[in-house]
Amino acid sequence: DIVMTQSPLxxxxxxxxxxSISCRSSQSLLHTNGYNYLDWYLQKPGxxxxxxxxxxxxxxxxxxxxxxGSGSGTEFTLKISRxxxxxxxxxxxxxxxxxxxxxxxxxxxIK
Amino acid sequence: xxxxxESGGGLVQPGGSLRLSCAASGFTGFSFSNxxxxxxxxAPGKGLEWVATMxxxxxxxxxxxxxKGRFTISxxxxxxxxxxxxxxxxAEDTAVYYCARDRxxxxxxxxxxxxxxxxxxxxxxxxxS
Numbered sequence: 001d002i003v004m005t006q007s008p009l010x011x012x013x014x015x016x017x018x019x020s021i022s023c024r025s026s027q028s029l030l031h032t033n034g035y036n037y038l039d040w041y042l043q044k045p046g047x048x049x050x051x052x053x054x055x056x057x058x059x060x061x062x063x064x065x066x067x068x069g070s071g072s073g074t075e076f077t078l079k080i081s082r083x084x085x086x087x088x089x090x091x092x093x094x095x096x097x098x099x100x101x102x103x104x105x106x107x108x109x110i111k
Numbered sequence: 112x113x114x115x116x117e118s119g120g121g122l123v124q125p126g127g128s129l130r131l132s133c134a135a136s137g138f139t140g141f142s143f144s145n146x147x148x149x150x151x152x153x154a155p156g157k158g159l160e161w162v163a164t165m166x167x168x169x170x171x172x173x174x175x176x177x178x179k180g181r182f183t184i185s186x187x188x189x190x191x192x193x194x195x196x197x198x199x200x201x202a203e204d205t206a207v208y209y210c211a212r213d214r215x216x217x218x219x220x221x222x223x224x225x226x227x228x229x230x231x232x233x234x235x236x237x238x239x240s
Contacts, residue, residue, distance in 0.1 A: 035224075041227075048209060048232055049209070054225050058225070061228070096226075102151075
């Protein structure tokens with residue numbers, strides 16, 4: 001089974017400053033079709049998860065362009081160019097190669 | 112508006128059973144029967160945990176190891192509904208269970224993964240004596 005590992009697990013941020021979360025998979029998520037089957041989700045307090053990024057670097061509909069995803073194979077990064085107060089919550093990476101599995105989550109809050 | 116609504120959660124004793132439902136509505140362009148569907152759970156104060164995924168036509172099902180043989184994912188495309196039958200429940204199964212829309216299958220040759228883009232509000236399962 002593929003294991004997903006995120007870091008850091010806690011990330012205090014300052015509004016207006018950039019932030020970055022890393023995700024590592026125990027096996028390559030690069031499919032033979034050229035796509036990396038890695039998503040990023042955000043769960044805001046008291047809400048259901050919402051999709052931010054799919055296939056490594058594609059922003060979901062309605063997601064602000066301050067969010068970006070990058071990486072390939074086993075190393076991935078989610079970047080927020082300028083954090084806003086509404087970005088607080090827990091961020092999860094997830095692989096989608098046949099089965100699925102989430103990382104432990106990274107809690108982002110305001111300093 | 113695309114919507115997923117879970118139901119069927121509740122309090123159940125250890126060893127008991129429960130059937131969760133997920134009703135889909137508002138799908139535009141492609142119908143419920145064109146999508147893989149997934150169940151995800153979240154234990155109190157814990158992270159998200161993938162539980163099971165089912166292809167659009169029911170031909171393949173995937174489960175996390177700890178629920179294999181105890182949980183069964185199924186669907187009724189005519190009713191736009193997804194189900195999760197839970198058996199032999201333990202305290203470790205206590206969680207909020209979410210359903211989510213997964214991979215789109217347009218045809219036998221065209222399928223697209225665009226993330227799990229629609230989630231329900233969740234239904235709570237509590238296993239306790």
